[in-house]
Amino acid sequence: MKFLKRNQLNSRNVKDNRVAVEITDEVKLDTQNVLLIPNGPTTSRPGESGTLTSPVEGHIRYNTTDHEFEGRQGTPDAWRKFRFKEPALITQQNLGNGDAAEVYFGPLNSGYADYPYPELTNPQNLFVLIENVYQISTTNYTLVDAPASTISVAKTDGNPTLITSEATDSMVGATVSGTGISGTVTGVSPGVSLTLNTNATGSGTVSVTVTRVGRFVEFTSAVPYGKPVTVIHGFDR
Numbered sequence: 001m002k003f004l005k006r007n008q009l010n011s012r013n014v015k016d017n018r019v020a021v022e023i024t025d026e027v028k029l030d031t032q033n034v035l036l037i038p039n040g041p042t043t044s045r046p047g048e049s050g051t052l053t054s055p056v057e058g059h060i061r062y063n064t065t066d067h068e069f070e071g072r073q074g075t076p077d078a079w080r081k082f083r084f085k086e087p088a089l090i091t092q093q094n095l096g097n098g099d100a101a102e103v104y105f106g107p108l109n110s111g112y113a114d115y116p117y118p119e120l121t122n123p124q125n126l127f128v129l130i131e132n133v134y135q136i137s138t139t140n141y142t143l144v145d146a147p148a149s150t151i152s153v154a155k156t157d158g159n160p161t162l163i164t165s166e167a168t169d170s171m172v173g174a175t176v177s178g179t180g181i182s183g184t185v186t187g188v189s190p191g192v193s194l195t196l197n198t199n200a201t202g203s204g205t206v207s208v209t210v211t212r213v214g215r216f217v218e219f220t221s222a223v224p225y226g227k228p229v230t231v232i233h234g235f236d237r
Contacts, residue, residue: 041065045079046072055079090234098130098223099190102168104147105229107214117215118233120145127232130223144218148211155181155200162194162208171210178208185210 018030029035039062046053059072069082089112095105108117118125123137135141149171153162162181167188174185176196183196194210223229 037062037069039064045070090232093231093233095217095229095231096169098225098227098229099168100225101166101222102170103219103222104144104149104168104170104212104216105219105223105231106170106216107173107212108143108216108231108233109214110234112234118143120215123217125233125235126217127235128217129230129232130219131227135219139220141217141219143215145215146211146213147216147218148209150207150209152205153178153181153194153208154205155203157201157203158199160196160199162196162200163192164194165191167191167194170212170216173214174210174212176208176210179206181206181208 020028020030022028037060042048042063042065044051045055045061045063046059047055055072055077057072057074057077061070062068063070063081066081070079071082072078073080091110091112093108110117120143123141123143126137126143128135128137128141149166151164151166153164155162157180160183162176167190169188169190171185171194172188176183176185176194180201181196183198185194186197187195189195217229217231
């Protein structure tokens with residue numbers, strides 16, 4: 001009787017008799033010990049600057065920066081951490097009170113680095129309350145990325161403060177652009193003014209575009225004055 005010899009990875013290394021490639025292309029590890037997979041910091045994984053290997057879907061490694069197992073997966077593929085059986089935390093965000101004009105509340109932030117907010121196409125994964133009244137997704141609200149508004153402001157040459165009755169809390173961190181105005185909102189006095197990180201050029205009243213940063217809840221109508229908006233999310237983790 002003839003026997004098929006296993007293909008060993010290194011014929012000069014006697015330890016390879018526990019690592020074999022079968023004729024079916026199955027890789028076998030004949031040991032009851034452990035397997036140490038490739039590991040290193042985030043900066044050394046394939047695709048990072050200075051590395052020689054391009055990332056391919058199916059790659060796995062241990063990230064010593066995050067102390068997490070990670071794999072290359074998805075469409076488009078990306079590095080994703082392995083999920084374990086430990087329960088994930090649910091996040092409750094209090095997004096401020098309505099002013100009878102504002103429809104955007106956010107930005108959403110779960111506190112979970114890999115998935116800081118729910119998928120744009122899954123607003124039903126949020127539990128949204130106005131005061132103590134539950135809101136229905138698509139009927140009462142949707143999710144939007146970087147919502148923009150066009151508002152009228154009064155500017156003064158060399159001054160970072162823009163006077164506007166349309167200023168809202170959701171504009172903190174937003175970018176503002178218009179004639180003689182280009183900057184980021186660093187402070188808001190609701191219904192009164194926006195403060196930028198740069199000075200305006202020229203004086204007068206102009207229209208500007210305010211583009212918020214992040215993912216927001218957009219209500220189908222303005223939230224009533226003084227009513228708090230609460231968003232609970234993380235159920236999809």
